[in-house]
Amino acid sequence: xxxxxxxxxxxxxxxxxxxxxxxxxxxxxxxxxxxxxxxxxxxxxxxxxxxxxxxxxxxxxxxxxxxxxxxxxxxxxxxxxxxxxxxxxxxxxxxxxxxxxxxxxxxxxxxxxxxxxx
Numbered sequence: 001x002x003x004x005x006x007x008x009x010x011x012x013x014x015x016x017x018x019x020x021x022x023x024x025x026x027x028x029x030x031x032x033x034x035x036x037x038x039x040x041x042x043x044x045x046x047x048x049x050x051x052x053x054x055x056x057x058x059x060x061x062x063x064x065x066x067x068x069x070x071x072x073x074x075x076x077x078x079x080x081x082x083x084x085x086x087x088x089x090x091x092x093x094x095x096x097x098x099x100x101x102x103x104x105x106x107x108x109x110x111x112x113x114x115x116x117x118x
Contacts, residue, residue, distance in 0.1 A: 002118050003027045003044060007037035007063065008052040008080065017050070020107055021114075034058030034066070041072050048117055053081035053092065064095035076117045080105070 004026050008014045011032075018028045029044050031037035035058045037051060049067070053060035060079050067077060078099040079092045092100045099113055 001025065001027045002048070003029065003046040004048045004050060004114070005029045005031060005037060005040050005044065005046045006050045007031040007034060007040075007055070007060075008050070009033055009055040010052065017110075021111075024111070034060065034063030037063055038066055038070070041067065041075065042070075045072070046075060048114060049075055049077045050114075051077055051079055051097075053079055053083055053088070061091060061095055064092070064097060068096045078113060078117070 004021060006014055006017050006028060009032050014030055018030060022028050029040050029046060031040045033055045041049060051060045051063055064077060067073060076098045077096065078101060079097045080101050080103060082103045084102050089100045098117060101110060101113060
């Protein structure tokens with residue numbers, strides 16, 4: 001079973017994603033910010049990471065910087081965000097994000113992108 005970590009401080013969105021992806025057969029681990037996300041990545045060794053950009057404590061860009069320098073850097077990170085300016089997209093990509101998924105998104109769109117990396 002493929003394992004995905006969802007790092008997002010929006011509880012309702014995180015819970016909805018957990019429910020939907022669990023239903024279709026993925027093991028899902030949750031984290032509410034980048035710091036907790038780093039700990040859970042180290043602990044659970046997921047196949048993929050979905051990470052919000054705007055979060056307290058450690059945002060998505062900070063998470064990416066630390067993740068890219070860790071022993072788990074090969075685990076792909078997909079950023080989820082409402083920040084849609086080209087400079088934001090380039091910042092995410094330059095830090096190592098494989099995809100920059102703009103909110104709002106459809107579940108089918110997200111599922112298709114996730115399957116591309118799993």
